[in-house]
Amino acid sequence: MPVKGIKTVAAARNGVGAFILQCKRLDFHYCNYGGSSRGMLAFLTQTLPNFARENPQIEIRVSPRHSKHPIIKGHYINGREKSICVRNLEPNDILAKAMILKDASGEKLKVQKKPVTSLNESVRGIWSPYHGDLRGV
Amino acid sequence: MKRVQLQRWSSTVLSPRARTVSRLHQHVFATGSRCQSTASPLQAESSAQEGPGDAGFEDVELMKHVRSAHRRKDMLKYPSPPVDAALNSAKLAALHARLYLPSRLPPQTLARALVDASADPNPDFNNESLATLGHDLLTYYTTEHLLCTYPRLPLTVIFAAMYAYAGPKTLAAMAREWGVEHASLPGGEVDPGLLQFRRVAPGSDLSVATYNNRTPRPYAAQKAWRMTVTSKIFYDDEFGDAIKGPATSGEGVTAELASATFVRAVMGAIYLHAGRPAAKRFFEQHFLSRHLNIAQLFNFSQPARDLARLCARENFELPVARIISETGRKSRHPVFVVGIFSGKDKLGEGAGASLIEARERAALAALKGWYLYSPLNVRVPSSMEEEGAAPWKPVYVDLGEVIV
Amino acid sequence: MATSIVASKRPFLSLPFLLPSWSDSLALGSRRYQSSYRRTKQRLRVKPDATFGSSHQGHDQIIYNPPSSAPSVYHTPSKFLPSNDARRSMRIENAGNATESVQDLPNVYRSDPERKYHLTPADVEEIRKLRLSDPMTWSRHKLAKRFECSPLFIAMVCEASPEKKQIQRQVLEAVQSQWGSKRRMAREDRKLRREAWGRDE
Numbered sequence: 001m002p003v004k005g006i007k008t009v010a011a012a013r014n015g016v017g018a019f020i021l022q023c024k025r026l027d028f029h030y031c032n033y034g035g036s037s038r039g040m041l042a043f044l045t046q047t048l049p050n051f052a053r054e055n056p057q058i059e060i061r062v063s064p065r066h067s068k069h070p071i072i073k074g075h076y077i078n079g080r081e082k083s084i085c086v087r088n089l090e091p092n093d094i095l096a097k098a099m100i101l102k103d104a105s106g107e108k109l110k111v112q113k114k115p116v117t118s119l120n121e122s123v124r125g126i127w128s129p130y131h132g133d134l135r136g137v
Numbered sequence: 138m139k140r141v142q143l144q145r146w147s148s149t150v151l152s153p154r155a156r157t158v159s160r161l162h163q164h165v166f167a168t169g170s171r172c173q174s175t176a177s178p179l180q181a182e183s184s185a186q187e188g189p190g191d192a193g194f195e196d197v198e199l200m201k202h203v204r205s206a207h208r209r210k211d212m213l214k215y216p217s218p219p220v221d222a223a224l225n226s227a228k229l230a231a232l233h234a235r236l237y238l239p240s241r242l243p244p245q246t247l248a249r250a251l252v253d254a255s256a257d258p259n260p261d262f263n264n265e266s267l268a269t270l271g272h273d274l275l276t277y278y279t280t281e282h283l284l285c286t287y288p289r290l291p292l293t294v295i296f297a298a299m300y301a302y303a304g305p306k307t308l309a310a311m312a313r314e315w316g317v318e319h320a321s322l323p324g325g326e327v328d329p330g331l332l333q334f335r336r337v338a339p340g341s342d343l344s345v346a347t348y349n350n351r352t353p354r355p356y357a358a359q360k361a362w363r364m365t366v367t368s369k370i371f372y373d374d375e376f377g378d379a380i381k382g383p384a385t386s387g388e389g390v391t392a393e394l395a396s397a398t399f400v401r402a403v404m405g406a407i408y409l410h411a412g413r414p415a416a417k418r419f420f421e422q423h424f425l426s427r428h429l430n431i432a433q434l435f436n437f438s439q440p441a442r443d444l445a446r447l448c449a450r451e452n453f454e455l456p457v458a459r460i461i462s463e464t465g466r467k468s469r470h471p472v473f474v475v476g477i478f479s480g481k482d483k484l485g486e487g488a489g490a491s492l493i494e495a496r497e498r499a500a501l502a503a504l505k506g507w508y509l510y511s512p513l514n515v516r517v518p519s520s521m522e523e524e525g526a527a528p529w530k531p532v533y534v535d536l537g538e539v540i541v
Numbered sequence: 542m543a544t545s546i547v548a549s550k551r552p553f554l555s556l557p558f559l560l561p562s563w564s565d566s567l568a569l570g571s572r573r574y575q576s577s578y579r580r581t582k583q584r585l586r587v588k589p590d591a592t593f594g595s596s597h598q599g600h601d602q603i604i605y606n607p608p609s610s611a612p613s614v615y616h617t618p619s620k621f622l623p624s625n626d627a628r629r630s631m632r633i634e635n636a637g638n639a640t641e642s643v644q645d646l647p648n649v650y651r652s653d654p655e656r657k658y659h660l661t662p663a664d665v666e667e668i669r670k671l672r673l674s675d676p677m678t679w680s681r682h683k684l685a686k687r688f689e690c691s692p693l694f695i696a697m698v699c700e701a702s703p704e705k706k707q708i709q710r711q712v713l714e715a716v717q718s719q720w721g722s723k724r725r726m727a728r729e730d731r732k733l734r735r736e737a738w739g740r741d742e
Contacts, residue, residue: 002443003299003504004436004539005377006740009307010427012314022234049225056234059227059330077316085314119428125610130474130488131460134611165700389654432614437739453620481643482620486612489738497738505614505741506619513628533623 002083011119021057022105025075026098037123041072043091051095072098076106088134172334215325217257217333223248226332228318236315236403239411246410250402253334253395255388256323258390259400262401271405275303276375278420279473281517284532287431289508290368296377297434302424304398310395311423319392332478335388352379411523432505439541440500444477444484447539454480456503458496463488475499508538657689664688669699676705 014020028044031037044062052060065071069087072094076082082104084097196422212219221407224230233247246267254263263496279302283295288299301307312332323333337343354372356377358363369377390398408416437443440457448456456477474487475495487498513535521529576584622629668688672695673677681692686693693698720728 002539003291003293003439003508004438005293005295005298005300006434006436007293007304007308008301008429008434009304010301010429012310013426013428016428017422018237020315021495024231024235059231066516077314121430121613124608124615128471128488128610130464131611132607134419177629422591433741435741440739458649459643459651461646475649476646478643478646479620482618483643484618484620485614488611494738496649498741501613501620501739502614506616506618509615510621510623511615512615519586 013119015021020077021055021102022077023041023058023102024077025059026101027072027073027075027082028062028070029068030070031066031068032064034069037040037070039089039094047091047095051098058102058124065078070102074101074104074106075122076104079107080106080108082088082106141253157274191398192482200289201232209326211324215257216259217262217323217329218325220245220330223329226328226330228328230329230330232315232317238372238403239407239415242406242410245475246406247403248329250328250399250406251317251332252323253332253390253398255335255390255395256333264398265404267405267409268398269401269405270408271401271403273410274404274416275401275420275424278517278519279303279373279415279424281519282425285517286511286515287509288512288533289510289538290431292370293377294431294434294508296375297368298429298431300376301429301434302427305393307427308397308400312400317396317399319395330401332395334390334392337389337391341389352381354379363452365450413519416523417519423454432509435501435508437504440497440504443541444500446541447504448538451538456484456500458499460492491509504539566585660688660694661691665698668695672699676702 014022028040028048030040030044032041034072046061048062050059071083071085071087073083082101084101086094086097089097175187179456185457212222223243226244226248229248229251231241233244238247249262250264250267252263254260254416256263257263260266276299279299283290283298283302317332318330320327320331322334324333327333330440352372366377369378374380404416404419407419442455444456448454456479458477459476461474461476463471463473465474470487471490473490473492474486474488475492475498477484477496477499485501485503486498487495487502489498490494516530516532518532520526520530592690600653617628619629619632671684684695690730717725
């Protein structure tokens with residue numbers, strides 16, 4: 001056999017063709033008695049239905065968490081989760097926190113050093129000392 | 138070419154039928170017949186209302202409570218979730234929205250695509266038929282893309298590229314990237330948004346299962362015999378591997394295989410409910426958009442010899458290796474840049490630490506230059522199905538790979 | 542002055558670009574004996590290529606500045622393009638100043654093997670008979686020398702007898718059994734590296 005094939009897996013590029021939202025579930029926890037949950041209770045009754053309607057990709061769970069501060073927990077496709085404590089926050093601020101969790105990729109935050117990260121080869125190739133316009137030394 | 142109206146026959150093929158007699162006997166008091174995913178929701182409603190003891194209870198509240206309890210008990214009897222449960226699953230609705238599936242595809246069908254044959258052996262309720270259709274579509278679209286874009290690829294590389302685009306490993310990775318979760322055990326009470334399959338028992342030997350395949354290849358048991366590439370076209374599947382027959386009931390499947398079947402079933406479901414253009418768009422967005430460097434799929438054993446054969450076949454001058462530049466010939470780390478020339482034309486070049494290495498790499502670059510030729514303005518045959526497509530021009534067809 | 546003593550040991554004449562600063566600093570009384578980062582960078586700064594200059598302004602022109610990288614395999618050589626491909630005619634115009642000096646480049650091998658095609662079927666029969674009758678005397682190389690062809694041709698025409706192959710395998714095993722771990726590993730690495738060429742790694 002003159003040439004053999006090497007079996008690999010094509011790498012995913014989220015957003016090049018289809019975009020899959022990385023946040024798959026948001027858990028909203030509240031307490032019926034605690035004062036820090038007052039904003040959360042208002043958020044759940046007033047803002048959350050609209051938020052859920054605008055983001056059908058996210059599964060939303062609401063559950064009480066007795067005698068604890070209210071939190072929002074996001075579950076991501078890569079298996080990680082992120083949670084934000086929203087004690088004593090107003091409904092608008094809680095919406096902002098929920099948006100943060102919705103837009104996150106689930107990865108740990110890290111410094112992006114390059115403006116573009118790509119799997120594609122650079123157009124001009126990898127620089128080689130033996131090619132191009134050689135100058136005599 | 139005229140587009141076939143699919144919506145009509147898809148409903149006749151998948152018409153609602155009662156379950157098999159044997160299972161009806163098992164639970165006579167069950168809530169009537171199970172309805173299929175493509176059945177109208179009205180029928181599901183009516184069948185749910187034919188529950189036991191409709192006349193026995195006056196109190197509506199109590200009746201509702203008892204009925205829900207009965208329903209929960211009934212659900213345990215089914216191997217997979219009932220169809221009307223799909224409308225109440227948040228996970229399923231989220232998955233439907235996450236994939237931007239067409240609204241003509243009902244959540245019931247998506248729920249059916251999530252039930253593997255190992256979970257529910259009844260072909261009316263598992264995803265086997267959808268997966269068969271989806272698999273054929275996937276391989277067709279991938280093949281036409283590869284053959285039209287790179288008409289000179291050798292067959293072994295086409296197999297590898299097919300595997301990379303539509304192989305089970307890639308499909309399983311896609312299901313993972315779509316956020317599909319697995320149910321630990323299938324059953325009627327499970328959330329229909331989870332992938333349901335019966336797992337392989339721990340400790341079972343997977344290699345034995347693959348050996349027990351039902352390949353049409355004669356003398357398949359003779360492992361030492363040479364298998365030609367041509368015979369792979371006739372006897373093997375589209376990835377150049379031996380064909381595996383349908384799994385017998387009771388056997389589990391691996392998570393990879395179940396995920397791959399689910400992705401294929403989604404493809405088939407889109408084709409049935411939303412038609413061919415939607416299926417093609419889904420393929421382009423989810424499959425073709427993945428990154429694959431075809432140049433890295435080649436594994437040559439003797440590139441210089443192959444190149445000489447190629448040049449003889451195409452009536453080019455004999456390839457000659459010439460040194461373009463070099464440095465440190467007498468040092469510990471020499472570098473030679475060697476080009477392969479046929480007459481006055483350069484076919485390829487490569488750099489290496491020895492003359493032999495540089496020549497081999499140059500020959501390899503030249504061969505890849507030949508095999509990776511791609512015509513301008515590539516069109517695939519299925520583009521003719523679009524509305525107002527330009528007249529078809531024949532695509533470039535190559536003589537075939539180099540045979541040594 | 543400690544610094545001046547240390548500095549005077551350096552061979553100034555071998556660093557001619559330091560000379561002016563040395564002469565200046567003599568007058569001032571203090572002197573630098575090391576280039577600063579800024580000065581080194583300044584010397585390494587190269588002027589842009591002449592084609593980028595403003596001398597060509599006013600005409601339509603294309604600046605051809607080939608990348609200093611190995612050519613991509615996706616760039617099909619002109620010879621490999623089919624006759625009806627549009628790229629073929631485009632490149633021919635460009636290739637007017639093609640390198641006439643291809644013949645001047647040195648060959649990887651000292652000389653091209655001359656192809657004579659002089660052996661007859663009777664000769665081939667003779668080769669086979671000799672190889673089978675006395676494999677120890679008539680090795681590939683000896684046969685090649687006698688019939689004035691390459692050892693590769695001998696291998697293509699006939700095969701060694703099984704006994705000879707067995708003996709040769711035993712010889713090889715005896716030699717390899719003498720190898721230590723270092724040599725064995727080096728040989729294995731060499732083999733792996735050679736396989737990596739085929740995958741272009």
